[in-house]
Amino acid sequence: MFLIIFCLLLIYKFPQYWHLVAIFLGVITTLCFINQRTSELEIGEPILIYSDQVKVSDNFFYGEGKIGKNKVLVNGSANKSFEKELNKYHVVYLVNYKAKVETIMPATNPGEFDYQKYYRSKKIRERVKLESYQIYPKHIVVFDWVHMLRKFLMNYFEKMPQYTRFFASEMVLAQNPSTDNKVLLNSYRDLGIIHLLSISGLHVSLYILGITWLGTVMKRTEEEVTILCVTFLVIEILLSNFQAGFVRASLSYFWSVFFKRKEIMVSSGDKLGIVVLTHLLFNPLLFLSSGAILSYLLVLGLEISKDFKKIRQNFALNLLITPILLHNFYRINFLTVIYNFLIVPIFNFILLPLTFIVIFLFWCLPATVKLSEPIFKGLADLTNFIADKQLGLVTFGQINWLQTIFLLVVTVFLIILPKHMIQKLKLRSMIVGAYVSIFCLIHFPLKGQISFIDVGQGDSILITTPLNRKTYLIDTGGKLNFGKRKSEPQLNRITIPFLYAQGIDHLDGVFLSHQDADHIGDLKALLDQIPVKKLYFAKGLTDNQSFRRKINGHLKDVQLVPLLAGDKVKTKDLNFDVVYPFKPGLGKNEDSLSLTFKLANKRWLFTGDLCREGEKEILNHYNLQVDYFKLGHHGSKTSSDPDFLKQLNPQLVFISSGRDNRFGHPHQETLKTLKDLSIPYLNTQDSGTITWNYSPFNSETITTFYKGNTK
Known part of the structure; x- marks a missing residue:
């Protein structure tokens, strides 16, 4: 309803921008089609x-x-x-x-x-x-040949060396052929130039320019050249697997050809609206894709800022897409305009032409990669070097949809209003005020939290304090490979985005319970990406060679703090008491670092994978009663001794375990113990991330991300 009212007001005051209505209608169409499906799935059919x-x-x-x-x-x-x-x-x-x-x-x-x-x-x-x-x-059949051609090109590119293969696959097939280039992809994203790797309007223009030049050389008629362009673009749409930016630019060309042949005068803005509606006919769910949203938003920005000078237009375009970037990726680079000016010419005049030269010549002159690969690698290394400096990169945090829409609407009005209007000055102040306010709310939150991150079969718990936020992590999680080929750390797709979404770009401390991969397997990946001030662990863990390998290369960056029962970790807002182990070990389950602390007058206890014998030792040395307890060893029957739980008398316990895990965690024996003692529990495998929030006023809430329950 809000979008419809906005569209009507916009078209009433600025009728020349009716194409905005088409884009917003596209968003509404997407929302309407989200829950619709083609037909019922018939299992048994081929x-x-x-x-x-x-x-x-x-x-x-x-x-x-x-x-x-x-x-x-x-x-x-x-x-x-x-x-x-x-x-x-x-x-x-x-x-x-x-x-x-x-x-x-x-x-x-x-x-x-x-x-x-x-x-x-x-x-x-x-x-x-x-x-x-x-x-x-x-x-x-005929359509199958497109897939066969696509597979042929995939095999063709696979014979090329790493960086040549990367650019060829991205430019023609709109896909990254392997995980070898994750660093380069992240560098393009951090610099704000990831759009260069998506085949889009730029590539359509180059294709058309190249085909037109070839047609001129071969003395073909304009109609023959047009037919060839349309045919080529249709094939490339199929080869790129309907990549949104390329389809948009191709549709724009198709409609331009149609209007020219029919001698119909249509403005660029009107054509954009027609392209949006046409694209939606083929894909009603188009705007579920952030890539499609960014593609159309950039073209819209070009349209409504076409009278701006180049530098001013670039600033306007970056301001326009910033809300979408913050909603989806949480980080933004304030020097993106400069990086675009530096890298776009290199990309357009060196990388792109060289890519297509190699593609066409590699089959007959394989030695061409001896020229291309050093150039591609050199430019990739340069891009990675610049990105590693993180100049201009800010971990802002995630903004919600209401904030995103508000900032988009205000930005659009700021761009389309005439110069030197009082309203324009007010809009500028409104945008600056909105970004500053949102940033402060994210980075100086009114609430603290303890979040049990859903890392599958493993542990990772984030602890933060309110206002002048301090951040701590208990374990990093990690994947048990069981002899399989080593995969990308799951921390990259779970924990890092989780931290960035909250604007967290460093950790004050990381507590490591013990050596198991499902607890600290992703420690190296964490240290490689997030600055950590201190690592806390049970004394003796440094004698474990596996642990030493994880921290090698970071010994100058992070302070190592070994702990034993009786030690305290004191901070301004939070004090951790160590209750286990009582003697050094090598980081096995029975050596698990166990911590207790108080937040908002609620006592917590974490025991890693500590077994029942260790729990009894804690009972013998401490008269502990807690409000909340993270069950040991993911709910295994080897932990959670009934006497231990009875003594603790928690009002709620938490279990961190993976869906369909091979160990059967949590074990039925443990769940029966909880039932017999009338202790309720929450499990990450059922609820996703579980978050306990508290405020300085002692109010508390518990939310589960997957089911959205509040208790």
Whole structure:
């Protein structure tokens, strides 16, 4: 309703900007179609698989498939014939299969990337986990050739060295071929130039320019050149898997051709509105994608600021997209305008032309990569070097949708109002005041928290204090690999975004309970990305070689503080008392660092993976009673001794355990103990991140992110 009223007011006062209405109608259309689906999923029907849409790794395949009219995620074991037949036929059916169907999980932590929302924008809702299947080749039709061409290009690019392959894949297929380039991608994002890696209007213009030049050289007619441009763009739309920016720019060209042939005079603003509505006809869920929102918002910004000088226009465009960036990515670089001026010319006149030269020549002159790869690597190293300095980069924190819409609306009015108006000065003051106020509320919060982050089968707990915020982490979480190939630290997709969303860019202290991977496996990844003042751990852990490897390279940056029972960690707002271990160890479960402290007159206890024998030792030395307790060892029956729990007498306990974990945590014996003692519990596997908030006025609330419950 708010958007509709805004659109009507805008078109009444500024009728020349009616195309804004089309964009906002697009947002409303997306909201209306979110919960609609094509048809019911019929399990048992053949699953259509294209070779370019699945990946095979370590005898396992995963990717996208199709059952009837419905797209699904599909994964399963890749038997010996799977990859061979997939590469042979490229388009196959999986038949006679046994499968488990799951709805794609949403984000279970604040700040975490929401795969459910992402795949919903691609009209995918379910994940099909195959237990067994048979593979059957499909009869090839015309549309299948596009997927075959895409797979051919993927294999073609795979033969190129790392950086040449990276740019070729990004520019043609709109995809990053491997995880080797995560650092470079993060550098582009931190500098605010990530848009250069998305094929968009710039590439459409270059394609059209190149084809037109080629047509002129070959003395082709204008109509023949136009047909060739349209054909090429349609093929590239398919090859780029309908990348939003490229589709938008291509639709703009198609409509320009149509209007020119029909001799219809249409302004650029009107054409933008028509493009939005056309795009929505093909993809009603378009604006679930932040990439699509940014693409259209930038074009809108170019349209409403077309009379600005270049530098002023760049500032206006960056101001316009800032709310979307802060809502989705939480960090912003205030020197983005400068970085764009420095890097965009290099990208346009060196990287982009060289990429396409190598693509066209590599098949006959493979040695061309000897020229391209050093250039690509040198420029990538330069980009990484600049990004590492973090000049201008600010961890602002996440703004909510109401704040995002408010800032967008005010920014649009600021851009379209004439110069030197009193209203414009008021709008500038309003924007500055809004950003400063939001920043202060995020970085100097009125409430503190204890958050049990949903890191799966592991532990990671964030503790913060209100106002002059202090930040502490108990354990980092980490993934147990069980002999599988080492994957990217899960901290990168869970804990780091969680911290950034709250504007946290450093930690005052990290407490390490013991050596297990599910507790401190991501410690090195954390130290590599977040400044940490002090590491607290049980005495003797430094004798553990695995732990030493994790902290090597950071010994000058962080202070190491070994602890034993009886020690205290005193800070201005919070004091930690160590109640275990009583003697040094090597960081095993029985050596788990155990802490108790008080916040808002509520006592807490954390015992890591401490076993029952250790719990009894604590009982023998301390007469502890607590309000809240994090169950030891993820709810395992080896912890949570009934006498221990009875003595503690907590009003609520917390369990951190993974969904469908192989250990069966929490064990039924533990849950029975809790029931017998009438102790309620909350579990991250059911509730996602669990947060206890408190204020200086002693009010407290407990919220669960996944279910949104409040107790």
